[in-house]
Amino acid sequence: MMETVTENSPAAESVVDNALESEMTLSMGPQHPSTHGVLRLDLRLDGELVLKAVPDIGYLHTGMEKLFEYKKYQQGIVITDRMDYLNPLGNNLAYVMAAEKLLDLEIPERAQVIRVLFCELQRIASHMVWLGTHGLDLGAMSPFFFCFRQREKILNLIEAASGGRMTPSYFRIGGLMMDLPAGFTERCKQFLDDFPEAMETFDTLLTGNTIWHSRTKGIGIISREDAISWGLTGPCLRGSGVDLDLRRDNPYTGYETYDFDVPVEHDCDVWARYMVRIRECYESAKIVRQALERLKPGPIKANAPKIVLPDRDDMRKHMDSLIHHFLIVAEGFNVPPGEVYHAIEASKGELGVYMKSNGGPKPERVHFRGPSFVNLSALPDMVKGEMVADVVAVIGSLDIVLGEIDR
């Protein structure tokens, strides 16, 4: 039998009170598709409103920083591929440049240009995955397919040069694994010619889309001061109006000689971060084109036979090359004692490597400062007071990769 509750009875009051004061805790993830991997969020909710969010990470922890200490310097490169698996060449670059700084190696011009070229291609590929999944999270299905088509073309280029698609390990300490294959420049130019048209598709599908505007504008706001205090870097920081790009401000591999703009937006919200990345894709394409023009024949490895593996041809003809090859593979090379922190502008922000050597063939300590790790730590501040559905939008706008966060 149902008990009738009149409006003014004490029972009605308690029912109403409970309804208003009922907070609930929701565990979001770790298998939720919009958490981009294995991120788990503990959300304290009041209805649809997020009162508090606590990220729980570590599901993908594989002890990489420990592993580096047990591997020779050149063996560590393949571990870095698996951290931010959407930007492996960026990880390679940060790692090898830290080691090169300790070794004081001079990298030939051609290798530098190829490094820049591939880092920018990889940045576009990374942004394509971000754009596709970010759209998918917010209900836009079709951009995903167009984005992955573009990314596929870039992965094919990377595969042509290195043999690997997701784990290229193309940059080596002292240079590159090998030179570009024949016909690479034409294939790359073909991609660059087709790319602006693809970007226009995304503009049609998302940038001018009213639904997209209402899902992104004014959501996940983080002020300029907070963004700096939280250590946000990359597009997340530039979306909050801070004009900072390590490629321009702490230049490496000759970025200072390239002509490109640093997009900055001042809205501090999901939309601003979206616009920064979209505009960055054009800038990266610009840099790739300049790098292609600069490609001149020349050596791709530093002149340091005790550190850089010799060419196969040399090994067949020269005994000392064979000896060096054997020694590098069997015993590694000693790195002078010292410590460096090298930071590059990866697709998601500042990727820093702290490397400490004690003089042996294996590093004493390698620490990676992953941009995703730091950017995610600001999430609780960004989603406070937003709706549950907007949490998904904010996570997407941070562009996190759990492989790098958990390491």
Add this chain to the structure above:
Amino acid sequence: MADKLEFFVEELKKKNASWVQDVRVGHGETTVVVGRDDVLAVCVFLRDEHKFDMLADLCGGDLGPEEEPRFFVNYHLFSTTHHSRLRVKVLLSEDDPKVASVTPVWKTANWHERETYDFFGIIFDGHPDLRRILLPSDFDGFALRKDYPLRGYEPYSLN
């Protein structure tokens, strides 16, 4: 670049000579070793007076059980205005691996300090939520210490 970094070291010495225990220069980078009781003051001074407004990275390290002091904590400071980097280093002994938290200075220190605690067992005094972050909460030992074996002590089970 190096001159600029030298300037900050001089300013630190001018402000309080006892802060700077050692200065190491190499590979275009400058490291200032400070006492563990001075970290907070040094960080606040560098942030407020010299625009080191961002803590790019904070990481710990272990020099091995036979070394004394055994642990170190690096603070990699960065400025979003003059784009200089400065490393502040604190050395900690094994018996009392404790240092003041810099979370009041930079919010980003929160997760970095949790990670350092997780891997090395370094305690950050005044941290609002010093829990393990990457390893499970019931994990035994501190995995990145040099005396912790690569494969752990026994097969780790999630039960």
